[in-house]
Amino acid sequence: MANRIQINKEFIDIMPQDYLDLVDSGTFENPNRGWKDFGTATELIAEHSLCAGCPESIAFRHIMASIPNPEDTVMVGSTGCTSLVFPMIAVHNIHSLFGNQNAIATGLKRALAVRFPDRVKDVIVLAGDGATVDIGLDMTLQSWFRKERFTTICFDNELYANTGGQESGLMQKGFLAKMAPVGKRFEKVRLPEIARESGCDYVAIMTASKPSLVEKVIKQAVLIAREIGPTYVQIYTPCILEIGKQSMEGLQEMRTSEAPGERFKFREFISPEAQSFLDGLAEKKKAEKIAATT
Amino acid sequence: MATQTDSRVPQIGQRNKKGQLVTDPNELFFLSPRTSSFLTGSEVIREAIRRASVDFSVAYPITPQSEASSLVGELYAEGYVGDYMRGESEFAVMGQCAGAAFGGARVFTTTAGPGTLRAFENFPMWAGSRLPIQVVFTVRGINSPLTIQPDTLEIAFMLETGMLLWHAESAQDLFDYMLKGYYVAEQPEVHLPIGVICDGFFVTHTKDMVMMTPEDRTLPHYDPYRSPVVCMDMEVPPVRMMRDPFVMKSNYISYMTHASWQLEIRAAIERSRKHTVPLLDGLIDVENPDAEIMLISSGTAVSQAREAIRLFRARGEKVGLIKIKTLRPFPTEEIRKATEHAKHIFVPEFNVAGWLAREIKSTIDRNHRVVAGPHVAGGMTMPPEIIVEEIEKHMAHRRNKELVHG
Ligand SMILES: Cc1ncc(C[n+]2csc(CCOP(=O)(O)OP(=O)(O)O)c2C)c(N)n1
Ligand code: SF4
């Protein structure tokens, strides 16, 4: 059982089972936590009210299983389908307005740095493409220009899902949608490239089809943000409702879209500083392994 | 768990890293020796923040607060403020302030006019999220046409945001309201954002004598765990806790949740009274309480009204004055009582809308007694003679009417 996550014995009989489970078998303070804990540990994400089969929910589960330091992580969301999940997440998280998530995270990260100068407190933003790229773009970019030390995750479903499927900046050109009555007239905004140019030390674009890849990317993104500079992860989480897919078709849609030459083929950018930091981590891990076996 | 008693946070009686003695608020306000200084309003803002143990401040330039917010930056460079940055727009600034307050910091910012309106969506969010952020509004006109001149119209927009709003008449008020404002706003039963308002240029850019508390004494640090809502720092995990869950997908209770929370915010504003009344010596001040003609005002219009009273007194006529110190909570009962006997009530204002007159009309009985004026707007000054003239004009009109309709 973790040390920091405890329950006052007097409360055991009145707290909900879910809380007791989190204390007993939540994966707090476990440096080796990951998606393989599914089925044996209490997940940080409980049920949600997304559409059945919505890939956002699986992406969310993979991410929550992967964050390296949940006992000291605060998340920032925005308005949109993702915010239907946040109330069920067992780390502190903030919803305030639509599109201001990177401004909130900026103040939050700085406040935590002032209040806890000797401790690690990770901040992670998770918001939709409308929030990240359209209404919140200035705050997204400005936080990167300023090299704010937190991770920005964008759930890219290429439209405004929560308001019923309107055109967004990350929508593909030509797509017919509400508010794009003759098809979207301009290209999908190239935010990963913009992120790299704007000062992100780590950028990844991917789908949520492979839990092990999500785990690797999220861990790297959070650790680099903690030590080096801002990081950005864009994950395709197709809105099956708006693109006319069935509940069980989300995974295939993600796989199709990450094939070679497709728009969500896995790509990664790692700045030289971030790379040498990752190399250092890998070396340390190797040394630990050797020490453990000899 | 990091708490107020955390060894890193200096407690009352201890010194902070700048050598300032952390002082009990009431002792700081009322017992510590005060010395007078001749300062601009912008410098007064700096001096109040020097004594306020502020953790985080965000700045964005707009006249007439640019100087004050850059002076706060100098305080940060000197080590008096925990962290400081320039935001990218007022909307972002108020989000950055919110993020820091969610994370348990005492936060300060300033803005004015177009900045206030650019930031607007944030203010009800602050109140709804119970973030005791302090913003000084150095009020100025709102576009269009573009103006940088003093004008209090923006206050009308702020009235229903759920924030505490105190309106300083002078640099002295500004200094006191800023320090006392943190104390009231952070009370657990209040825990709301506070707008300390001063009139741009008239207060920010003029020099005045201000009685100040000692430079080497400061307010106790904000304790984010003395709060009606959870601080988002993961010091009390692992409850499934979102700040602040919105209610759209639970239609059975969403309207009730929203409505009751909104009512609670209004109730919290009212609960601030009991902390504010002793600190500000009441929510209003009254001069010549028995006069038949009463002037009611807030901000620098009070000073102009006081001059007008002096002109009347020189002629042997008695006119009264009510100075409103807090617009939220609105001193409804106090104004009702103080105007009970009044026959004519004038409300001088520095804006085109006459929002204060409207507030007063909606609170007192026999509200035909209220004359919404005189008004000036867009940076015009309000010489006391204008107030005298308005009153005389009105009284002459009344006399004529009485003669005709007798
Ligand atoms: C200021 C403001 N403008 C518009 C909205 C309406 N709104 C709510 S969610 C949303 C779309 C969210 O889209 P996205 O960020 O892509 O998230 P998704 O729902 O697709 O996951 C919009 C436009 C709002 N809540 N606030
Ligand atoms: S509307 Fe689309 S994105 Fe939102 S929950 Fe349903 S499938 Fe998922």
Ligand SMILES: [Mg+2]
């Ligand atoms: Mg979307």
